[in-house]
Amino acid sequence: MISKNLQHIKSTLPEHVTLVAVSKTKPISDIKEAYSAGQRIFGENKIQEMVDKYDALPKDIEWHMIGHLQSNKVKYMAHFVNLIHGVDKFKTLKEINKQAKKHNRVINCLLQAKIAKEETKFGFTFNEIENILTSKETAELQNINIIGLMGMATFTDNEEQLKDEFLSLKTFFDLHKLQTLSMGMSGDYKLAIENGSTMIRVGSSIFGHRNYNQ
Numbered sequence: 001m002i003s004k005n006l007q008h009i010k011s012t013l014p015e016h017v018t019l020v021a022v023s024k025t026k027p028i029s030d031i032k033e034a035y036s037a038g039q040r041i042f043g044e045n046k047i048q049e050m051v052d053k054y055d056a057l058p059k060d061i062e063w064h065m066i067g068h069l070q071s072n073k074v075k076y077m078a079h080f081v082n083l084i085h086g087v088d089k090f091k092t093l094k095e096i097n098k099q100a101k102k103h104n105r106v107i108n109c110l111l112q113a114k115i116a117k118e119e120t121k122f123g124f125t126f127n128e129i130e131n132i133l134t135s136k137e138t139a140e141l142q143n144i145n146i147i148g149l150m151g152m153a154t155f156t157d158n159e160e161q162l163k164d165e166f167l168s169l170k171t172f173f174d175l176h177k178l179q180t181l182s183m184g185m186s187g188d189y190k191l192a193i194e195n196g197s198t199m200i201r202v203g204s205s206i207f208g209h210r211n212y213n214q
């Protein structure tokens with residue numbers, strides 16, 4: 001099922017769009033199945049879970065941290081993480097830089113922009129992102145590389161609203177010389193791609209629904 005889902009999704013993606021397979025809460029066996037089908041980029045939202053999976057699985061997998069970050073846990077993934085999507089505090093950026101330096105690495109990061117109308121979604125305002133991208137303090141962080149932005153739209157079926165939210169981020173993204181725009185999940189990735197996404201984070205459409213009551 002997993003490999004079929006993957007093939008189906010991949011066949012619909014434009015070439016410039018990268019698929020992150022979101023494997024949070026799913027067992028190693030599911031990731032192995034996706035790996036056998038050729039998938040190499042996986043996303044997790046809990047650092048400990050990602051570390052355990054990294055240890056157990058082939059080392060040519062690219063691991064993306066897509067969840068909300070606690071600064072004090074950055075150190076556990078600094079030796080291997082490929083891209084951190086959800087940076088929403090300058091303090092976190094400094095901590096990533098510090099931990100990356102210890103491993104002689106440059107860690108790629110995306111700044112999370114708040115585009116949803118909901119209170120619960122994390123992220124910077126466009127103004128704050130503007131300040132971070134242009135500040136001297138950021139330029140001094142030599143072990144991080146801000147390669148783009150990440151956004152999560154409101155949880156709604158209203159396509160007009162989703163489109164507005166994606167387009168607002170795409171418009172802002174285009175003002176800066178950035179490579180990666182991470183937006184779109186199982187329910188809204190088609191719309192996200194139509195509105196400029198270059199990286200989608202898809203979980204349940206690949207692995208099936210998650211069971212959180214374990």
Ligand SMILES: *Cc1c(COP(=O)(O)O)cnc(C)c1O
Pocket residue numbers: 022024045066067152184185186187201202203204205
């Ligand atoms: C869980 C999660 C996803 C994937 O969600 P699906 O609806 O299962 O595709 C994408 N992005 C983030 C930040 C997530 O936490």
